[in-house]
Amino acid sequence: MDMLQCMQAFVRVAESGSFSRAAQGLEISSPTISRQVAALEEQLCARLLQRTTRSLALTEAGQRYLKRCKAIFAEIETAAAEASSAQSRxxxxxxxxxxxxxxxxxxxxxxxxxxxxxxxxxxxxxxxxxxxxxxxxxxxxxxxxxxxxxxxxxxxxxxxxxxxxxxxxxxxxxxxxxxxxxxxxxxxxxxxxxxxxxxxxxxxxxxxxxxxxxxxxxxxxxxxxxxxxxxxxxxxxxxxxxxxxxxxxxxxxxxxxxxxxxxxxxxxxxxxxxxxxxxxxxxxxxxxxxxxxxxxxxxxxxxxxxxxxxxxxxx
Known part of the structure; x- marks a missing residue:
């Protein structure tokens, strides 16, 4: 399992409120993004999303994990920017x-x-x-x-x-x-x-x-x-x-x-x-x-x- 890829899928689903919209944004299929989120939950031994036929919501664990994921991705972006700027400044x-x-x-x-x-x-x-x-x-x-x-x-x-x-x-x-x-x-x-x-x-x-x-x-x-x-x-x-x-x-x-x-x-x-x-x-x-x-x-x-x-x- 690609942990970062699954984390990215989870963040997109949580932010968009929809597996299909998240899948469109990542240019992958809805079943694929669903499998990635399920694999992440399996890896963490925690339910991150409550799913119904019409909606989904973050669990308490999911809310905490979403906050951490955003912080991690922000650090990754900062690191990438610093590495890129090393070539120019x-x-x-x-x-x-x-x-x-x-x-x-x-x-x-x-x-x-x-x-x-x-x-x-x-x-x-x-x-x-x-x-x-x-x-x-x-x-x-x-x-x-x-x-x-x-x-x-x-x-x-x-x-x-x-x-x-x-x-x-x-x-x-x-x-x-x-x-x-x-x-x-x-x-x-x-x-x-x-x-x-x-x-x-x-x-x-x-x-x-x-x-x-x-x-x-x-x-x-x-x-x-x-x-x-x-x-x-x-x-x-x-x-x-x-x-x-x-x-x-x-x-x-x-x-x-x-x-x-x-x-x-x-x-x-x-x-x-x-x-x-x-x-x-x-x-x-x-x-x-x-x-x-x-x-x-x-x-x-x-x-x-x-x-x-x-x-x-x-x-």
Whole structure:
């Protein structure tokens, strides 16, 4: 027995006062609607309607049950409306994740502007170096940095590309000199940023990997940046960390013709079909603003005023 269908039949009969009128409204036969109401009464072990040849009336149990049925159907309609509006109006909690420094530099400003446009959305943003499972962690959108298109069943929207650049503090370079080729890195103190995508060293090409030993090794880009600023050596920094340090004059760029360790940036989410409006609008927000931020940093990195060869040699 379809309980909801039988409940609907009972409500129609009670409201119309007639099996035949209720049957017409539901576009089914009178015997069918009569069987549905009888099956409902059998299931409930209660008589809901008093029937005569000319009229019918609700029993006391039927009056109470009718009230409950109407409340249930009202809740179902509300739930359907809420689910439908989720496709058109952003609301609810949007759960996001990306790696720490990338999120601090790029996503935090966008979170503020997004909430300003969609005040009915609350943001839950997690920032870690680990990449969590999208569905298992209950995430809506995961922004990943990878070597290529993620091998995933999820939808992947490409947002752009970032890379890493070699940097050092002006004071360090004035004391130790400016290396102009990868081979000239030998003998310099180098700061190793742990990178699972490029684990063996600094990749200047498939056959040109600079490996070094007995160096400071850290697992956070900002820590590598701080070490370099303090004159501890040369470091390889993601563009979004390097651009800020360069523009502030804390570091200078080395070997500007080299763009190392490229990464593709993707937004991952679970499905295109019936996509929740808050997910759709957030991804659109990323696509509209992240490429501009990447371009801003690219222009900083390519500005000769931040290159060591220009600054140190001139001094």
């Amino acid at each position: 952003p609301s609810g909690c949007l759960r996001l994740h990306t790696i720490t420094e990338f999120g601090l530099e790029y996503l935090m400003p966008l979170v503020g502007s997004y909430i300003g446009q969609h005040p009915e959305v609350a943001i839950d943003l997690s920032l870690t170096e680990e990449t969590p499972a999208l569905l298992e962690e209950g995430l809506d959108v995961l922004v990943t940095l990878s070597l290529g298109l993620p091998d995933s069943a999820f939808v992947a929207q490409r947002l752009g590309q970032i890379h890493s650049v070699l940097c050092a503090a002006p004071a360090y370079l004035e004391m130790h000199g400016v290396p102009e080729t990868p081979s000239q890195l030998d003998g310099h103190r180098c700061i190793m940023l742990a990178d699972p995508l490029y684990p063996q060293g600094w990749y200047f090409g498939e056959e040109a990997i600079f490996r070094f030993q007995n160096v400071l090794r850290v697992n956070q880009p900002e820590a590598a940046c701080q070490a370099a600023v303090n004159g501890m050596g040369i470091c390889l920094l993601p563009s979004f960390v390097a651009a800020k340090a360069l523009s502030e004059g804390r570091l200078l760029r080395l070997m500007p013709t080299h763009q190392l360790h490229p990464r593709e940036v993707y937004a991952l989410y679970s499905s295109r079909r019936f996509l929740d409006a808050k997910i759709r609008t957030w991804v659109e927000h990323l696509k509209a603003h992240l490429p501009r931020a990447f371009e801003r940093d690219r222009l900083t990195l390519e500005n000769p005023r931040y290159w060591a060869a220009q600054r140190v040699s001139a001094s």
